[in-house]
Amino acid sequence: MIEKPVIEEILRISDSGYLFHREGQELEFKEQFNFSSLADYFRDFSAFSNNKGGYLVFGVQDSPRIPNGLSANALDQFEKIDPEKITGFLLNIFSGNINWEQAVFKIDNKNFGVFRIYKAQTKPIIAKKDEGKDQIIKNGEIYFRYGGRTQKIQFPELEAIINKRVEQNNNQWLDLMSKIGKAGPENAAILDTEKSVIEKENSKILVVDEKLASQLKFIKEGEFVEKKGATTLKLVGNVTPIDHVEVVKKVKEDLIKQFPFSATQLASEVKKVIPSSSKQDVWRIIRENDLKNNFDYSAYNFRNKQQEDNYKESGIIPSGCPSIYNKNAIEFIANILRIEMK
Incomplete structure (x- = not known):
């Protein structure tokens, strides 16, 4: 379910009159909705699914970001969407199942169309055929959400997905x-x-x-x-019920070996790859892409067992608990910086 308070927060206006929130790993804005651009939207669907999921919001002007709402024609098209047909298109174009939902919200007397795309349970989602104008979707390609941009997946992210699937x-x-x-x-x-x-x-x-x-x-x-x-x-034979089944949980044996870099060390490693980068660049990308809470790139380095037990019980990260990072985080941040430098 798409909750209205979430969309109201996404569309919150800053003192400058522009949107407070920027496009990111889990958010993409579109000015209007048009059936002729479905392939472009589907590309974003697959990219969000291959990462952490996200929102595709229609009715936001580009450069500067101003929430003008959907035009009458765009709203009419959005409301005519047949979920069954869209799901059929997605299954025809991509491998795997892309879970999504849609809704229209009226905020400040303006209408906004929203797609919410969920993180895929089985990754990667792969294009099975060419689709769209200029073949914006190409057979065999895997799309991934980087910062505020959808593009073909890079090696570190694909390796992380493969390792996760093996796990x-x-x-x-x-x-x-x-x-x-x-x-x-x-x-x-x-x-x-x-x-x-x-x-x-x-x-x-x-x-x-x-x-x-x-x-x-x-x-x-x-x-x-x-x-x-x-x-x-x-x-054939008899069945004897079992009172309970023990579930084996795989525990990381040596966290430091898998995540050897502190935040400061991570910034130093990124600088070796991108000499023009600064610590502030690294902190910003970590924050914008929520890398601290993405276990493909980082882990919580609890200072003692009590901290870890408190986290398991409450789900709240203890104050002052640092995150540590792996090599995938270095490549991820470096890729974002390369994109920004273009």
Whole structure:
């Protein structure tokens, strides 16, 4: 759901009469909405999805940023959007699923159209075909949101996405193995979802993912389905319920090895790559792109266990807790500076 207070904050006007907020990693402004520019918007959709998600706001004049609102024609087009068709277009153009929603808000008697795009659960989102005027979307390309700009993904961000996907896959295996370990290999059975049959001699415990288990109904061999059309599986043997399942969490063993740079050291490393850069440039990019809270680039370096426990309990970062950074952060900041220097 897109909340109106969030959009009101995005469109807040400064004392100068211009928008207080600038375009960034999670925000893009457009002056008007037009169906002929859908491919351009879809490109932003995929870029936001491949990063942290974000908002695409229509009705903001460019240079200077003034919230004039949508014209009557643009508003009419925006309100005629068919979500089912748009989702179909996205599935046809990109791999993976892009989750999004839309809304129109009236603020200060002006209408603004808003798309909210959510962070993709499975990355990367990849273009499957050429699309749009001048092929603004190209087959095989991956788009990513950098600061206030959408562009083709760079190596550090792609590497981080790939590593994250490998980690997710490993965690799924760890979770499955923990369930089997709880039962014991001699007691575990394998569910064949293709044949819809579970068979193992002397099996006592069934290992099933919780989401799948909630959708299954079992009948014993020789019994009948009471409800016509109900989803059933043939059960050979008995199932003994387990009180709880232990979930294995992967914990970073050596944080400093993965994130070896303090903020000051990070600025020094960036300067080696971009000699004209300053500490202020690095601090600004960290702030604008919220790198302190992006675990692909940084981690919290808790000073003691109590700080860490307090954070786990409250979700609030303790005052004075520094962040430490990895090599991906160096490349990310350097890429932003290169873009700004063009």
